[in-house]
Amino acid sequence: MSDMSKLGVGVIGCGNISTIYLRNMPNFRDLRLVACADLRPEVARDQAGLFGIEALTIEALLARPDIQIVVNLTTPNAHFAVSHAALTAGKHVFGEKPITVEAADAAALVAEAAQRGLKLGCAPDTFLGGGGRTARELVDAGRIGKVLYGTCFLMSHGMEHWHPDPTFFFKPGGGPILDMGPYYLAALINLLGSVTHVQGRASSGFATRLVSSKGPMNGKSITVETPTTVMALLHFETGADIVFTMSWDVWKHGHAPIELYGTEGSLRVPDPNFFGGVVQYTEKSSDWISLAADDRAFGKPNWRSPNWPDHMPSQANYRCLGVADLASAVLHGTPHRASGALASHALEVMHATLKAGVEGGEIAVQSRVDRPAAMSETDALALWAAETF
Known part of the structure; x- marks a missing residue:
């Protein structure tokens, strides 16, 4: 494919997460990385130097005709303004999660993109990895029958042990529900469809957090101003009820990330923060059958955090897959999967959960979203430019 048939990409925001996007992008068939921008020009210059692209101001990047995405x-607090400005400039947009901080802003972006005939996508795209696709195939094939119930757990002791400046995680707009909830909700919506009702409890286990990570914040305390444990019951349009717990107040636990219980068996879905892992399912009460995603597109471990101890295994990290799927959708006139509509629905569910934690009772979720189209192995391989994984 010639460079001219690829879509030019500009990255706005050159913080922690940008490196994996910038590193992965050249491996995708339809993407051509052009430039990056950040409110801190020196940070943009550093990333531009590392990846051989231009560093621009945000305004200059949005004005570039060779940038389509x-x-x-x-x-998160800048997501709405930047995405809105990009749509107004006639660009397709793919954003990090959450799509915005406020649910009404997310709905406004979805409407704006639709009105302009532009694609709006949002992380997470992890459910499109080898692990997520394997789980989806098992559900769609009826291997566990109709899903009746399930459990979903994200539990750790927060971000202060690894993130150089974890302050925003513990302030309004942060917390585990808005930070990590999108991964788990996208995985569940991909498997089960829309959430219709939510019940919940929300609380903070610790009033302050002591930062032990390396960096300027080391040894400083952060005052916690948002719930750090949220326990919810999610009711899906399909009838499934899922126990949903997100906590940064837990030192150790033994729960699987996601388990689904169907009329014909059970299913374990791997950690939706990553693209690979092992999917397990049962036929009625038989032993677990394990299906590793390592040999599937976007399932092979390819990355490890510099903060992980040696015994932690490497993980599949193909962030940018959703951008590539969006680009393919633009080029071929098809729907993209990690869509703004999905992210907007997930955000409404998260806010309903927090509201239920404050008010009690059951909160109705107004929006509905179709499950994204399943991505076959052929679809997935078509997005990848490198010879192998």
Whole structure:
């Protein structure tokens, strides 16, 4: 494919998460990385130097005619303004999660993109990895029958042990539900469809957090101003009820990330923060059958965090897959999967969960979203430019 038939990409926001996007992008068939921008020009210059692209101001990037897609990796409180500006400039947009901080802003972006005939996508795209696709195939094939119930757990002791400046995680707009909830909800919506009702409890286990990570914040305390444990019951349009717990107040636990219980068996879905892992399912009460995603497109471990101890295994990290799927959708006139509509629905569910934690009772979720189209192995391989994984 010639460079001219690829879509030019500009990245706005050059913080922690940008490196994996910038590193992965050249491996995708339809993407051509052009430039990056950040409110801190020196940070943009550093990333531009590392990846051989231009560093621009945000305004200059949005004005570039050779950039068709803006990847918005700014902090959550800037997501709405930057994505809106990019849509107004006639660019397709793929943003980091959550799509915006406020649910009404997310719905406004979805409407704006639709009105302009532009694609709006949002992380996470992890459910499109080898692990997520394997789980989807088992559900769609009826291997566990109709899903009746399930459990979903994200539990750790927060971000202060690894993130150089974890302050925003513990302030309004942060917390585990808005930070990590999108991964788990996208995985569940991909498997089960829309959430219709939510019940919940929300609380903070610790009033302050002591930062032990390396960096300027080391040894400083952060005052916690948002719930750090949210326990919810999600009711899906299909009838499934899922126990949903997100906590940064837990030192150790033994729960699987996602388990689904169907009329014909059970299913374990791997950690939706990554693209690979092992999917397990049962036929009625028989032993677990394990299906590793390592040999599937976007399932092979390819990355490890510098903060992980040696015994932690490497993980599949193909962030940018959703951008590539969006680009393919633009070029071929097809729907993209990690869509703004899916992210907007997930955000409404998260806010309903927080509201239920404050008010009690059951909160109705107004929006509905279709499950994204399943991605076959052929579809997945068509997005990848490198010879192998």
